[in-house]
């Protein structure tokens with residue numbers, strides 16, 4: 079892989095899954111990577127596992143639902159390592175919500191983490207990047223945000239909100255020197271998807287997902303969606319009228 083143009087990277091949700099694979103891959107390419115998640119021990123274990131790589135992993139424990147802590151952590155990273163060239167706002171979780179689970183708190187916590195967690199980090203990052211007229215920001219949403227799917231009224235809505243947020247921001251950032259990417263993964267084998275009790279089509283390993291994300295970021299692509307065969311079908315579904323979409327999805331998911 080081509081040597082990346084980033085010296086200092088910040089990844090949230092970096093202790094496990096896609097974020098951890100991305101952090102290790104970027105450190106392997108020589109980047110310094112600030113890694114954030116809530117569990118400090120996991121972050122330190124990941125940093126130890128990356129010893130010997132060309133770049134370094136720097137743990138910065140953070141709960142992204144705490145807006146003030148996001149701003150403080152960003153200031154701390156920039157004071158200790160310099161300006162952030164690339165930030166990947168990846169912290170998120172999934173919780174299927176059946177009709178029996180319809181509790182306000184479940185929706186609130188998904189929105190607080192998946193949507194507000196990105197907003198809380200993007201706002202101070204954009205302030206810093208716009209001041210410099212440089213930087214690259216990437217937001218991890220999901221192909222589940224393209225259209226409504228069974229039991230995903232909480233998760234899918236939070237990811238749809240992120241997709242719309244990124245589309246609007248892309249337009250607003252024109253001419254500022256700040257690049258924006260939207261990462262929409264299909265199924266990736268991580269602790270998050272390990273809970274799924276159904277067969278996941280086109281499942282990718284996290285290392286494969288990380289390589290695809292890095293390639294897309296290096297090309298400064300707006301949408302980095304993968305794997306393409308899954309994305310192709312889901313994008314096609316997005317064009318279908320409701321009278322066709324609902325029976326088709328019911329049949330495929332047996333909902």
Ligand SMILES: NC(=O)c1ccc[n+]([C@@H]2O[C@H](COP(=O)([O-])OP(=O)(O)OC[C@H]3O[C@@H](n4cnc5c(N)ncnc54)[C@H](OP(=O)(O)O)[C@@H]3O)[C@@H](O)[C@H]2O)c1
Pocket residue numbers: 090091092093094095096097114115116117118120140141142143168169170171172191195218219220221262263264265266267268269270271
């Ligand atoms: N895996 C997939 O198939 C898939 C598909 C599409 C999209 N995605 C998206 O990709 C992202 C990563 O998913 P993943 O599968 O790698 O998930 P994962 O394995 O569950 O990892 C989630 C990461 O987020 C951190 N995190 C959770 N709550 C946090 C909080 N409040 N503040 C800061 N960090 C927090 C976790 O560490 P702590 O618990 O220690 O905080 C962990 O490092 C998510 O946004 C997910 O929605 C995943």
